[in-house]
Amino acid sequence: MVKIKSVERIESPKVAVDVVIFTVEDGVLKTLLIKRAAAPFRGAWALPGGFVRKQEDIYRAALRELKEETGVGGVFLEQLYTFGEPKRDPRGRVISVAYYALMSRDPMNLRASSDAAEARLFPLAKLPSLAFDHKKILAYALARVGNKIQYSNIIWSLLPRHFTLTDIQKMYETIWGRRLDKRNFRKKLLSLGLIKPARKVLKGLRQRPAQLFAFKTTKLVELRRFF
Amino acid sequence: MVKIKSVERIESPKVAVDVVIFTVEDGVLKTLLIKRAAAPFRGAWALPGGFVRKQEDIYRAALRELKEETGVGGVFLEQLYTFGEPKRDPRGRVISVAYYALMSRDPMNLRASSDAAEARLFPLAKLPSLAFDHKKILAYALARVGNKIQYSNIIWSLLPRHFTLTDIQKMYETIWGRRLDKRNFRKKLLSLGLIKPARKVLKGLRQRPAQLFAFKTTKLVELRRFF
DNA sequence: ACAAAAGTGTTTTCATTACACCCATGG
DNA sequence: CCATGGGTGTAATGAAAACACTTTTGT
Numbered sequence: 095m096v097k098i099k100s101v102e103r104i105e106s107p108k109v110a111v112d113v114v115i116f117t118v119e120d121g122v123l124k125t126l127l128i129k130r131a132a133a134p135f136r137g138a139w140a141l142p143g144g145f146v147r148k149q150e151d152i153y154r155a156a157l158r159e160l161k162e163e164t165g166v167g168g169v170f171l172e173q174l175y176t177f178g179e180p181k182r183d184p185r186g187r188v189i190s191v192a193y194y195a196l197m198s199r200d201p202m203n204l205r206a207s208s209d210a211a212e213a214r215l216f217p218l219a220k221l222p223s224l225a226f227d228h229k230k231i232l233a234y235a236l237a238r239v240g241n242k243i244q245y246s247n248i249i250w251s252l253l254p255r256h257f258t259l260t261d262i263q264k265m266y267e268t269i270w271g272r273r274l275d276k277r278n279f280r281k282k283l284l285s286l287g288l289i290k291p292a293r294k295v296l297k298g299l300r301q302r303p304a305q306l307f308a309f310k311t312t313k314l315v316e317l318r319r320f321f
Numbered sequence: 322m323v324k325i326k327s328v329e330r331i332e333s334p335k336v337a338v339d340v341v342i343f344t345v346e347d348g349v350l351k352t353l354l355i356k357r358a359a360a361p362f363r364g365a366w367a368l369p370g371g372f373v374r375k376q377e378d379i380y381r382a383a384l385r386e387l388k389e390e391t392g393v394g395g396v397f398l399e400q401l402y403t404f405g406e407p408k409r410d411p412r413g414r415v416i417s418v419a420y421y422a423l424m425s426r427d428p429m430n431l432r433a434s435s436d437a438a439e440a441r442l443f444p445l446a447k448l449p450s451l452a453f454d455h456k457k458i459l460a461y462a463l464a465r466v467g468n469k470i471q472y473s474n475i476i477w478s479l480l481p482r483h484f485t486l487t488d489i490q491k492m493y494e495t496i497w498g499r500r501l502d503k504r505n506f507r508k509k510l511l512s513l514g515l516i517k518p519a520r521k522v523l524k525g526l527r528q529r530p531a532q533l534f535a536f537k538t539t540k541l542v543e544l545r546r547f548f
Numbered sequence: 549a550c551a552a553a554a555g556t557g558t559t560t561t562c563a564t565t566a567c568a569c570c571c572a573t574g575g
Numbered sequence: 576c577c578a579t580g581g582g583t584g585t586a587a588t589g590a591a592a593a594c595a596c597t598t599t600t601g602t
Contacts, residue, residue, distance in 0.1 A: 107373060108333040109416055146334060148414060152405030176403045176418050178379030187375060189336055191403050278565065300574035301579040505592065527601035528553040
């Protein structure tokens with residue numbers, strides 16, 4: 095057993111971050127992927143991400159890569175898991191700290207730069223094949239989100255600032271893949287006391303106008319059971 | 322923006338693992354700490370852990386460090402979180418992938434070697450001051466365990482192979498810090514169908530002998546609500 | 549005989565689910 | 576005037592919580 099005296103003597107893996115971003119568009123859950131401009135896996139679709147800099151916090155690194163490669167900012171971002179199998183990157187030993195993000199569809203301005211030639215949303219049902227072990231990371235993120243929705247309000251990050259009760263109900267129905275009862279849903283949601291009516295209604299559709307609502311807080315709330 | 326051509330050119334943080342181990346002894350939740358034999362923080366108490374080797378899986382690294390520094394093996398071990406603040410280690414940039422473990426008190430054989438001069442159990446209410454940001458990691462682990470117990474059977478890793486219903490109830494009471502109703506507890510636990518009576522009773526105490534039980538499976542089971 | 553923990557059912561309470569009709573608007 | 580989604584209450588069901596006494600052993 096060798097004694098360790100100094101950090102510099104350690105032969106250590108490199109550290110990267112990868113970000114799984116979810117949004118809902120047209121009632122379908124989608125994820126944002128970039129087309130790799132550099133080797134390895136040049137031309138393949140991949141999660142946005144890259145290496146952590148020498149003196150950079152890993153959370154900041156995830157924010158930075160997300161912004162650089164996709165133009166996305168100001169979203170909910172949380173650490174997911176750290177993937178560390180020795181052979182996951184053909185270039186050498188790379189450990190990846192994965193994050194996941196949820197964003198509302200509208201403020202998105204997709205943009206390509208840096209390693210990313212192109213950024214696009216893919217429905218989860220129609221994913222291309224992915225670089226590295228990114229398929230595994232994506233599956234892990236999806237499981238986490240599906241789970242976390244049960245006991246927190248993270249789904250709210252998928253909604254714009256103002257929304258109707260039907261909007262939010264549809265969001266839950268999309269994520270869970272099942273229909274919910276309108277009256278029960280509203281009763282439960284309103285009883286939580288976490289949203290408030292905005293002083294606006296949504297008109298212009300050929301139907302009765304809908305009351306708009308807003309969140310009282312944008313912070314993460316965890317409950318024993320949410321829905 | 323610099324293009325990355327090779328992993329070797331990246332100046333990257335070093336990667337370590339740290340392990341938070343919980344057990345219950347004398348009805349009190351305790352954690353296993355080691356006394357550091359090497360600088361920095363020589364002589365201070367710390368979580369068992371160390372650097373990940375060049376071609377070593379991070380999970381294996383956690384298992385190895387746990388075994389080397391404390392002699393503990395064969396326990397439930399799960400990744401907790403990755404701590405990556407740039408200044409968390411005075412020696413230089415070190416990212417730590419934290420794990421947490423739960424173990425039954427009996428098969429423990431504490432042992433010191435390598436960087437660890439000594440290993441000891443501390444009640445969570447009486448912790449010494451800890452090296453690095455280990456206090457933060459420990460708090461994070463405790464929160465995770467307290468939460469996960471609500472919807473999984475991980476608490477079982479704290480119990481020996483055979484146990485009485487009162488044993489397991491006391492375990493829940495210790496972790497949650499509140500008393501449970503005996504009849505309701507048994508009704509619920511047995512209805513889950515995950516334990517079976519062992520063909521033994523616990524005699525020898527000056528009281529009515531208790532039926533011993535065993536788990537049908539030792540695997541992790543997650544339910545929507547456990548208790 | 550007594551101390552000490554094992555074992556055992558019923559009632560109450562609360563949250564979730566199921567279910568159907570009228571309302572306001574734009575075209 | 577009609578198609579479209581908005582908006583609203585009550586009854587039935589099921590799970591969790593509250594609650595007290597008898598049994599078996601060792602000393």
